[in-house]
Amino acid sequence: MNTLSPTGRTRIRRHSERGRADRQDLYDVLDAGLICHLGVVIDDVPHVLPTGYGRDGDTLYLHGSTGARSLMAAAEDVEVCVAVTLVDGIVMARSVFNHSMNYRSAMVYGRPVSMVSDEEKLAGLRAVVDHLAPGQWDVLRPTNRKELAATSVLALSLAEASVKIRTGPSADEEDAPGVWSGVLPVRQVFEPPVPDPELPGGIAVPAHVAARVTR
Amino acid sequence: MNTLSPTGRTRIRRHSERGRADRQDLYDVLDAGLICHLGVVIDDVPHVLPTGYGRDGDTLYLHGSTGARSLMAAAEDVEVCVAVTLVDGIVMARSVFNHSMNYRSAMVYGRPVSMVSDEEKLAGLRAVVDHLAPGQWDVLRPTNRKELAATSVLALSLAEASVKIRTGPSADEEDAPGVWSGVLPVRQVFEPPVPDPELPGGIAVPAHVAARVTR
Numbered sequence: 001m002n003t004l005s006p007t008g009r010t011r012i013r014r015h016s017e018r019g020r021a022d023r024q025d026l027y028d029v030l031d032a033g034l035i036c037h038l039g040v041v042i043d044d045v046p047h048v049l050p051t052g053y054g055r056d057g058d059t060l061y062l063h064g065s066t067g068a069r070s071l072m073a074a075a076e077d078v079e080v081c082v083a084v085t086l087v088d089g090i091v092m093a094r095s096v097f098n099h100s101m102n103y104r105s106a107m108v109y110g111r112p113v114s115m116v117s118d119e120e121k122l123a124g125l126r127a128v129v130d131h132l133a134p135g136q137w138d139v140l141r142p143t144n145r146k147e148l149a150a151t152s153v154l155a156l157s158l159a160e161a162s163v164k165i166r167t168g169p170s171a172d173e174e175d176a177p178g179v180w181s182g183v184l185p186v187r188q189v190f191e192p193p194v195p196d197p198e199l200p201g202g203i204a205v206p207a208h209v210a211a212r213v214t215r
Numbered sequence: 216m217n218t219l220s221p222t223g224r225t226r227i228r229r230h231s232e233r234g235r236a237d238r239q240d241l242y243d244v245l246d247a248g249l250i251c252h253l254g255v256v257i258d259d260v261p262h263v264l265p266t267g268y269g270r271d272g273d274t275l276y277l278h279g280s281t282g283a284r285s286l287m288a289a290a291e292d293v294e295v296c297v298a299v300t301l302v303d304g305i306v307m308a309r310s311v312f313n314h315s316m317n318y319r320s321a322m323v324y325g326r327p328v329s330m331v332s333d334e335e336k337l338a339g340l341r342a343v344v345d346h347l348a349p350g351q352w353d354v355l356r357p358t359n360r361k362e363l364a365a366t367s368v369l370a371l372s373l374a375e376a377s378v379k380i381r382t383g384p385s386a387d388e389e390d391a392p393g394v395w396s397g398v399l400p401v402r403q404v405f406e407p408p409v410p411d412p413e414l415p416g417g418i419a420v421p422a423h424v425a426a427r428v429t430r
Contacts, residue, residue: 009260013285034302034401035316037252039261045224046254046261048298050320070228083263087249087403092348092424096340096355097362099348101250105265125311133307133314133399140311141391147312169411176356180418182410184348184427186249188302191400196384203395209307212399 009109010162020163029106029163030055033084034132034188038062040075047071053082054127055158060108061115061124062154072152075112082108082156089183093170100170102183108161112154118145124153135208189214224324225377235378244321244378245270248299249347249403253277255290262286268297269342270373275323276330276339277369287367290327297323297371304398308385315385317398323376327369333360339368350423404429 002023004010012019020026030053038049049071052063060082064072089102115121122143129137143151170181190212193205217238219225227234235241245268253264264286267278275297279287304317330336337358344352358366385396405427408420 009262034305035300035318037254037263037298037300039252039254039263039296041256041259041261044256045294045324046256046296047224048252048254048263048296048322050298050300050318052316079260081254081261081263083252083265085250085252085265089409090249090347092351094355095362096344096352096358097366099344099351101267101347103250103265107263109260129311129314132305132316136307136314137311139394140309141394143311147310151312169409169413172411178418179354179356180410180421180424181414182408182420182424184408184424185406186403187406188401188403191402193397193399194304194384195395195397196387198384199396203393205397206395209395209397209399 004161004163006162007160010107010160012162012164015164018164018166020165025163025165026106026158026161027055029086029104030060030084031131032086032104036062036082036084038075039081039083040071040078042074052128052132054129054131056123056127058158060156060158061127062112062156063125063128064152072154075154076114077111080110080112080156087186088167089185091170091183092181093172094176094179094181095172098170098172100166102166102168105164106161108156108158110156110160112156115153115155118148121148121151121153124155125151135206139206219376219378221377222375225322225375227377227379230379233379233381235380240378240380241321241373241376242270244301244319245275245299246346247301247319251277251297251299253290254296254298255286255293257289267343267347269344269346271338271342273373275371275373276342277327277371278340278343279367287369290369291329292326295325295327295371302401303382304400306385306398307396308387309391309394309396310387313385313387315381317381317383320379321376323371323373325371325375327371330368330370333363336363336366336368339370340366350421354421
C-alpha cells in the first residue's frame with residue numbers, strides 16, 4: 001500500500017480514527033473537490049484564497065482562476081497549506097454537543113514552485129482543465145503565447161499531506177426519548193448546462209458536458 | 216446602505232467589478248455556506264482549517280466541529296483570515312484561457328476572541344446550530360456544564376470583510392466556430408435524511424429537518 005507518511009504537521013491528533021493513511025484516499029478527495037483553499041502568509045498575516053486546481057500524479061497544480069494573481073505570486077517558494085474539503089452531511093444528535101458534520105478533508109503542506117516554461121505551464125493548465133472541465137481540453141484551440149505569458153500556474157508536491165474522513169451517525173451516548181437523530185446528506189450536483197446567450201444557433205451541448213449532469 | 220469599508224487587506228484589486236460593497240451581500244454569502252476555512256499562522260507556517268460557523272448580526276462564531284481543538288486555540292487573539300466560498304458553476308469558454316468559475320466568496324480578517332462564560336458559549340453554539348441545523352436548538356435538551364467546559368467557541372467581528380461574486384457566461388472575445396460555450400451550474404443540495412440505525416422505532420423525521428430536503 002502506498003501510504004501517507006505523517007510529519008509533525010500532518011499527524012492527526014484529534015479524532016485520529018478519522019485519519020486515512022492510504023495515498024489513494026488523498027487522490028480520491030482531491031479528485032472529488034472542485035476548488036481548494038490556499039493559505040499563505042504575507043507580512044505575518046494569513047490569507048486564505050479559493051483557488052482552482054488539478055492533480056497529475058503526486059503534483060497538485062494551482063491556478064488562480066478566481067483572480068488575485070498577486071496572492072498567487074506571494075505563494076511561490078514559501079510554506080503554504082492547501083485544504084480541500086467536501087461536506088457530505090449534517091450530523092444531527094440528541095444533544096447540541098454531539099452535533100457534527102460528515103466530511104472528506106485533505107490538507108497539503110509544502111512550497112509551491114512557479115511554472116516557467118510554456119511546456120510546464122501547459123502541463124499544469126491541462127491538469128486544471130481536466131479536473132474542472134474534463135473533455136474540454138481536446139475540443140479547444142491551442143493556447144497562444146500571449147495567453148501563456150499572462151498565466152501563472154503553481155505546482156505543489158503531495159509529499160506532505162493528510163486525509164480525514166467522517167461518516168455515519170452521531171456519537172450520542174444517551175437516548176433522549178423522542179428526539180430524532182440522524183444525518184442530513186449534503187451533495188454537490190451539476191445541473192443542466194446553460195449555453196452562452198451569444199453562442200451561434202445550432203451548436204449543441206457536447207456529450208462530455210451533458211454527461212456530467214447529475215439531475 | 217450599510218456598506219463594507221475596504222481596508223488595505225480587503226480592497227479588491229483583481230476583477231474589481233466582481234466586488235460587492237453592500238453588507239447584506241456579505242451576510243447572504245455567509246448564511247448560504249456550510250463551512251468556512253480558517254487560516255491561522257503557527258510558527259510562520261499557515262494552516263487552513265475547515266470549521267463550522269454561525270452568524271449573529273456582525274459576529275461570526277467559529278466552532279471546531281471537525282476536531283483540531285489545538286489549531287482553534289492557536290487562532291485566539293491573533294490575526295486570522297476566514298474564507299467562505301460557494302461554487303455556483305463551471306464556466307466553459309472557447310479557449311483554455313477564458314475558462315473560469317462562477318462563485319460567491321466572502322473573506323473576513325480579524326482577531327477572534329474566545330468565549331469564556333457559559334452565556335457567551337451558549338450564544339455562540341446557538342448561532343452555529345441555527346446555521347447548520349436550523350430548528351434543532353428548540354428540540355434538544357439543554358447543554359450541561361461538562362459539555363460547555365469541553366466546548367471552545369471563537370467570535371470574530373465582521374468589521375473587516377470583502378465579498379466577490381462572479382456570475383454569467385465566459386468573457387470570450389473570439390468566436391471559435393463550432394465550439395460550445397456556457398456554464399455548467401453547480402449546486403449544493405440536501406438529500407432525504409438517514410435516521411440513526413440505533414434510533415428507537417416510531418420517531419419520525421421532524422418537519423424542520425424534512426423541510427430542508429431539496430431533492
